[in-house]
Amino acid sequence: MTYTYQLTNEGYVRRSDGVRISTYDTPENPNSNPDFLGYLQWRDAGGVPVPAELPPIEQRRAAVWERIKAERDRRASMGVKVGAHWFHSDQKSRTQQLGLVLLGQSIPAGLQWKTLTFTPPPVFVTMTPALAVGIVQSTAASDTAIFTAAEVHRMTMEASAAPQDYDFSTGWPVSIEEEANEAGIQFDASVL
Known part of the structure; x- marks a missing residue:
């Protein structure tokens, strides 16, 4: 299955199936979540996330x-x-x-x-x-x-x-x- 992603203003991306994936990733605390790694791979392959929705x-x-x-x-x-x-x-x-x-x-x-x-x-x-x-x-x-x-x-x-x-x-x-x-x-x- 191919997913798309949307940025948020709350420290995660939302995958097209509704899953919320934390984007917290630092050299000291690398994010090894398979869903996050899938998002990075998708992005590195040219995927562009949908911009975050603006608050009211x-x-x-x-x-x-x-x-x-x-x-x-x-x-x-x-x-x-x-x-x-x-x-x-x-x-x-x-x-x-x-x-x-x-x-x-x-x-x-x-x-x-x-x-x-x-x-x-x-x-x-x-x-x-x-x-x-x-x-x-x-x-x-x-x-x-x-x-x-x-x-x-x-x-x-x-x-x-x-x-x-x-x-x-x-x-x-x-x-x-x-x-x-x-x-x-x-x-x-x-x-x-």
Whole structure:
């Protein structure tokens, strides 16, 4: 009997008689299932499997929206630029920065604040009430720009007939990562 095969999105191929065949195969754990070996032989002889059926468009949209939100959240924690320096924007740093604003003129004189840099050594600047306010304002502006970019991506992706193919890698505000890459420096995300 001659079979045909259909790819799936779940780690197996479906043979024309309904049998599901696992495609898990690694050098460490080779798949020696005779049905899998038959599939490979069929494919190597020129057989082309039927493409996998796409999940419903609502599921594809939801999956891409989750990836867009993850990128939005990643970018929100990649720092904000104030003047010539980048400052941390993770949740702990945001709390500390709000505390500095609340301190106002009571910020300890000469307080050194670590900036976010591309490469060692670390750069410290003297924290002032004006700088603290500037960081908080830049964080608010950055959050707004990143949120807006994510929403534009969401609307564009949802209007697409093939949301799973939507590329949302561009159209975001410039981050420290892009600034480093433009300077020819491989950005190390562990500094965040």
